[in-house]
Amino acid sequence: xxxxxxxxxxxxxxxxxxxxxxxxxxxxxxxxxxxxxxxxxxxxxxxxxxxxxxxxxxxxxxxxxxxxxxxxxxxxx
Numbered sequence: 001x002x003x004x005x006x007x008x009x010x011x012x013x014x015x016x017x018x019x020x021x022x023x024x025x026x027x028x029x030x031x032x033x034x035x036x037x038x039x040x041x042x043x044x045x046x047x048x049x050x051x052x053x054x055x056x057x058x059x060x061x062x063x064x065x066x067x068x069x070x071x072x073x074x075x076x077x
Contacts, residue, residue, distance in 0.1 A: 025051025
């Protein structure tokens with residue numbers, strides 16, 4: 001199955017950094033959280049499948065993928 005070409009993307013400011021996110025589908029929200037050091041792209045294929053029933057939200061964790069790490073250098077997950 002191909003990866004969706006049209007997820008809605010954006011960034012949200014959190015504690016001095018910007019977290020990149022993608023949203024697919026509509027309905028009840030389903031947040032997909034990548035493990036430590038993970039990026040939201042890891043869920044793209046399953047997010048496409050689930051988007052037929054849910055509003056699937058995936059994001060890149062701080063300092064990973066398309067999210068930033070400006071500070072503080074030590075932060076909680």
